[in-house]
Amino acid sequence: MLINELAKLSGLSKRALRYYDEIGLLTPSDTGDNGYRQYNVTDIDRLQQILFYRELDFKLEEIQRILDAPDFNVNEALRKQHEMLEQKRNYLDGLIITIQNTIQVMEGETTMTNEQKFEAFKNKMIEDNDKQYGEEIRGKYGEEQVLASYGKLKNMTEEQYESVNQLEQMLFERLKEAMVGGDASAEVAMEVAELHKRWLSFYWAKYTPQAHAGLAQMYLHDERFTAYYDDRVGKGATQFLHDAILEYVK
Amino acid sequence: MLINELAKLSGLSKRALRYYDEIGLLTPSDTGDNGYRQYNVTDIDRLQQILFYRELDFKLEEIQRILDAPDFNVNEALRKQHEMLEQKRNYLDGLIITIQNTIQVMEGETTMTNEQKFEAFKNKMIEDNDKQYGEEIRGKYGEEQVLASYGKLKNMTEEQYESVNQLEQMLFERLKEAMVGGDASAEVAMEVAELHKRWLSFYWAKYTPQAHAGLAQMYLHDERFTAYYDDRVGKGATQFLHDAILEYVK
DNA sequence: CTTGACCTTCTCGTTACGTTATCCTTTATA
DNA sequence: TATAAAGGATAACGTAACGAGAAGGTCAAG
Structure with missing residues (x-):
């Protein structure tokens, strides 16, 4: 899935998705040799998690910590x-x-x-x-x-x-x-x-x-x-x- | 009054006062030939107005508009x-x-x-x-x-x-x-x-x-x-x- | 082969300063 | 009077999460 499609699907802007890539919050699993970002199902899963926490006004950095530590204490967060x-x-x-x-x-x-x-x-x-x-x-x-x-x-x-x-x-x-x-x-x-x-x-x-x-x-x-x-x-x-x-x- | 004194008096930082000068929100009425900012009573008056609105979480730009338009509708603001x-x-x-x-x-x-x-x-x-x-x-x-x-x-x-x-x-x-x-x-x-x-x-x-x-x-x-x-x-x-x-x- | 719809990587702007870094002036002390 | 401390100045980078725009590459269709 290319960036435009994911943007429309998620409601985020393309700029935001690129930004998430830039800060390492959501790195597309595949990048073709034309440089295009290719998102697959795993990425969508992760993005949905991101949106969930974002909706609760978590900072992106905090979200990153939560998602990257599998045994993170969600409840405490x-x-x-x-x-x-x-x-x-x-x-x-x-x-x-x-x-x-x-x-x-x-x-x-x-x-x-x-x-x-x-x-x-x-x-x-x-x-x-x-x-x-x-x-x-x-x-x-x-x-x-x-x-x-x-x-x-x-x-x-x-x-x-x-x-x-x-x-x-x-x-x-x-x-x-x-x-x-x-x-x-x-x-x-x-x-x-x-x-x-x-x-x-x-x-x-x-x-x-x-x-x-x-x-x-x-x-x-x-x-x-x-x-x-x-x-x-x-x-x-x-x-x-x-x-x-x-x-x-x- | 020099900047340090006003900073202590108002509770703002020196950096903040310089910033206010920079954006034209509070320009000291006098600047000696040594380049030092000299604040006088008028400036203090204005700063007190600024602090009042700032306490209500107005944006600095908005405060500037209010203070620089003498017939501004404060109530509506x-x-x-x-x-x-x-x-x-x-x-x-x-x-x-x-x-x-x-x-x-x-x-x-x-x-x-x-x-x-x-x-x-x-x-x-x-x-x-x-x-x-x-x-x-x-x-x-x-x-x-x-x-x-x-x-x-x-x-x-x-x-x-x-x-x-x-x-x-x-x-x-x-x-x-x-x-x-x-x-x-x-x-x-x-x-x-x-x-x-x-x-x-x-x-x-x-x-x-x-x-x-x-x-x-x-x-x-x-x-x-x-x-x-x-x-x-x-x-x-x-x-x-x-x-x-x-x-x-x- | 060109057009249009995509994609890319910069870069600047946003808010209200905090934080150095470097340099200059005034004041106090030896 | 020399010097050190205190306080002044400008300049530049960093902050959070992108929006906007420029300049340029890629792809499918006519």
Whole structure:
């Protein structure tokens, strides 16, 4: 069988098959004197094995190791791969939550009514909680326990929501005070930044100084945010907050 | 500020900073006549923006576009990024399920008692169902509905489990018949492969011919599987099943 | 004998740097 | 003031798994 035929049969590109030959993953058993690659049944068998592992996102090098060691522990390889994939997914989950929250902060802050904000906040808390502990709790205690936990959370959220609002109010007040001195590196300015961090931590699963600083920058460059803080605290408040945060994370 | 200082401050490597300069993402505002890169406050500001987006897994090229177009729609960019990340995660989810099932098939098949198998099967069905429809149902109908759905599933699984077992019995019988002729490409052999596919589909969320063929190969190369089929159907059964499947997916 | 459909072997481009290697400038110490 | 250490610079190769394209050889058909 020539390369074109195998390519069509397997769904791989001819380039890929040549590459597999190049790295020694799939060397055609026969090469005529015209230089053409001739694949036979054994090669097809091997390719099918390759495709199987490739579909599970194994690296080609790893596949090669598996196929070339006949007594390789396939089960362990599958487990390790499984673990790696889960790590990747957890990483992505973290990113997704952070970006969701960023979006929420960005537009929720400026367009939602107070009730809507509370609803969104509540749903988010429930959702997060379910993602983190849902399976665990379900596994350990069964369904009833999960529902009970939800109930508790529903009762708690209103309190928590209040504390977030209080935090923001405190932020406004301290910010107003701090601006009098005009020094964004003064101690009171650091308290402002600290408050902002605590407020932010209600929305962000993973806090990092970089992200904090980045958000501060966005505040400055997005007029909706500038308006938000300047309206509530006074002209120049966003700028000052920005400077304080940058000092804080330095 | 020289490059070393900025590197330590930002956590990036010097090489990375030079690279950012090279691609024009972060060009130091001043370069002394000794050729040293001099970063000032504006540069730090920009770098902080860069780190913010980088943390969300944006590509450097995309970050550059965002930062260099002052009226860029940040919100839309975040949304698109969010969508992309979710796609990646969904892809990973698929992989993880497939690999989990593969592991389960590989070792469950050989070491578990019948009751254990049923328990595992039931739990898996519940789990899968929850993953696929759980959030959706919860969102639409609330908690009670979810529990109801679980109850239905719990009642159904025993039946389904039976049908899986029946399928496997049929597979054994047809396989025995087919082996008489000895032709792995005969029509009856194709029926055997078809049965095996249907049986497999109870365990695999996503069926592909490649994976099917790959599993057949594993059957052949793993003595636990060879023993399993050879014991139940007769000597050479695994080999014949393998051949039939390869014919079938061709 | 030419055309078209194959085949071959290069080589570059992709992403975001890590890792040398070689050389130049500044700073600290003897 | 000579020298050594620290830190700066450019340049080039390597990474994973191919895609794209160039330049040229082979084969069957008309």
